Amino acid sequence: MAAVTRGGAVDGVIFHTDRGSEYTAARFQAACRHWGVIQSMGRAGCALDNAAAESFNFTLKVEFVHRHRFATRDEARVKITTWITDFYNTRRRHSATDGLFLIDYEHRIMAARAATTTRPREATAA
Structure with missing residues (x-):
């Protein structure tokens, strides 16, 4: 979902999970490699x-x-996804990010990362 909503620009994103079989499966690991997502797993x-x-x-x-009450699982899936993308990430302040919205925090991190990777190297004396 992160890859799709960001147009594939998720290289270097960390995806933390438990050690469930769905996250240790070869297919999931291949998908993470494809998108450049770094897998992180908690200790047992x-x-x-x-x-x-x-x-x-x-x-x-x-x-x-x-x-809320949901008539179907599909309705729950759509409404929960919408709540996450339209409210939780964009309009809810978070103490872990010093009161920033998650999207603003992400933009700051990405800008800082871009600034450090695009900074020209200083010339060294020969």
Whole structure:
């Protein structure tokens, strides 16, 4: 989804997961390599490795899912995706990003990364 919404520009993005079989599967790993996504997995038996993901899941459930009824799984999928892309990432402030919207934080990180990779090398004395 990140690759599609960003026109494929996700090279270097980190995708953190647990060690579920869907994330360790060769097909998923090949997709990550194709898009230039860096895989990160939590250690076995260490719940703190997934704290950010668990925090997101809690917020999603409390702020959206438990406040709505969905007629079908497809409806739930569309409405949850819309909430994430149109509200959570763009209009909800986050303490982990010093109160920035996630999209603004991402743009800052990408600009800083671009500035460090495009900076010309200084000439060295011979």
